[in-house]
Amino acid sequence: MAKPTYFYGIHAIEALLEYRPMDALSLFVQQGRESDSHVQLIMAQAQANGVSLQPTQKDNLTQLCGSPQHQGVVLHARPLAFANxxxxxxxxxxxxxxxxxxxxxxxxxxxxxxxxxxxxxxxxxxxxxxxxxxxxxxxxxxxxxxxxxxxxxxxxxxxxxxxxxxxxxxxxxxxxxxxxxxxxxxxxxxxxxxxxxxxxxxxxxxxxxxxxxxxxxxxxxxxxxxxxxxxxxxxxxxxxxxxxxxxxxxxxxxxx
CATH class of the missing domain: 3.40.1280.10 (SPOUT methyltransferase, trefoil knot domain)
Structure with missing residues (x-):
């Protein structure tokens, strides 16, 4: 099985949680961004699918996904597979x-x-x-x-x-x-x-x-x-x- 990876960005994570929530493992949320409406929606999606939530510092998110463009959320999940x-x-x-x-x-x-x-x-x-x-x-x-x-x-x-x-x-x-x-x-x-x-x-x-x-x-x-x-x-x-x-x-x- 492919090694899990770190997805980032609000829209990318929203789509992953909507279309293949069983592949989501852990959601890392930037501390201080919990009041953002988009972040709140993602957190609700994650909790509804039994995905653990972990408050994290901004710099730690950047290290996890390798990009500063994470928009306050990083999702540890199985990679997307090509279709048959x-x-x-x-x-x-x-x-x-x-x-x-x-x-x-x-x-x-x-x-x-x-x-x-x-x-x-x-x-x-x-x-x-x-x-x-x-x-x-x-x-x-x-x-x-x-x-x-x-x-x-x-x-x-x-x-x-x-x-x-x-x-x-x-x-x-x-x-x-x-x-x-x-x-x-x-x-x-x-x-x-x-x-x-x-x-x-x-x-x-x-x-x-x-x-x-x-x-x-x-x-x-x-x-x-x-x-x-x-x-x-x-x-x-x-x-x-x-x-x-x-x-x-x-x-x-x-x-x-």
Whole structure:
């Protein structure tokens, strides 16, 4: 069994206590913060689930979680596990399933920010490769403000094979790239079963990932015919791309 770790941040801990309270072991609360309404809610959640409460000095919290951004609460809990790949079999049966694929996103802050946006934009699951990808660390949980707990995050051994299986299930795979044959993202039909791939900021998608795409798209930006996807932080680009998916689907629903 994975070694317990220390989660920090109000929203990350609230989500953990809501979605997997049995994994929570001990809650450390900064002395003097007990009157804070958010902290009180977390304390109540913890007590309702039999989690022990331990008043602690601020500096001790920082030492426990390795960050000063704990907001007065640190939760000793079992780590979040990646979801089983088999869950995709159920997800792809949905008429408008939306999957976000993160290819070689290794920075925990970018990964967490992408997860936060994914939940906000109605993504059904996030897929990432087993290697050359960020893990589900407490930093990812904090940056995602709890989103990491709210949807399946699936780690696959062979991304190209996973994409092939999605395509066999009727999912249309879009990759973001600056290739000459890429089209503006707003010109693509994103209203059906969709998988959207975002590559790393430096290298973009890997060759096999690119070859697995049904269509390549880019985000147009002012002053440049093809924009410059790599000039955007990957989490910002992810937000812009998913917003376009959401925009198209909302418009299609209104027109139906």
């Amino acid at each position: 790949e088999a869950i995709l079999d159920k997800i792809v049966t949905r008429d408008q399933c939306l999957l976000l694929v993160l290819d070689q996103i290794t920075d925990a802050h970018n990964f967490g920010a992408c997860l936060r946006t994914a939940v906000a934009m109605g993504v059904d699951a996030v897929i990432c490769p087993k290697h050359h990808a960020a893990s589900l660390t407490p930093t990812v949980a904090k940056v995602s403000v709890g989103a990491a707990e709210m949807m399946p995050i699936i780690s696959v051994t062979n991304l190209a094979r996973a994409l092939s299986q999605l395509k066999s299930a009727g999912v249309f795979v879009f990759g973001t790239a600056l290739n000459a044959d890429a089209k503006p993202i707003h010109a693509a039909d994103l209203t059906g079963k969709t998988a959207l791939i975002m590559g790393s900021e430096g290298e973009g998608m890997r060759r096999l990932t690119t070859e697995s795409c049904d269509e390549l798209v880019y985000i147009p930006m002012s002053g440049n015919e093809h924009g410059n996807l790599q000039s955007l932080n990957v989490s910002v680009a992810t937000g812009m791309a998913l917003y376009e998916v959401n925009r198209q689907r909302t418009l299609a629903a209104v027109q139906a």
